[in-house]
Amino acid sequence: MNNVPALATMGFTIPTPAYLFGAILLSVIGYAAYRYGKRNELMHPKWIGVALMLFPYAISRTWMLYLIGAGLCAALYFFRS
Numbered sequence: 001m002n003n004v005p006a007l008a009t010m011g012f013t014i015p016t017p018a019y020l021f022g023a024i025l026l027s028v029i030g031y032a033a034y035r036y037g038k039r040n041e042l043m044h045p046k047w048i049g050v051a052l053m054l055f056p057y058a059i060s061r062t063w064m065l066y067l068i069g070a071g072l073c074a075a076l077y078f079f080r081s
Helices: 005-007 017-039 043-057 062-078
Strands: none
Touching: 017 043, 017 062, 043 062
């Protein structure tokens, strides 16, 4: 039962392995940032962590995932304290 062509006609696509790896990696980094911000009562790392965990759900392009993820990780580095 190969339903991939039927799903493609409806506009659904299967994400690439690079996208899945990036989404999981950025979500793990976001969770760690959220925990760090919550434990130390720091507002910026906590909300950047939430953004890192949730933005892959809104992005469908792999290059945009990595570009926005790199930007949020850079923001996390600069606003860590």
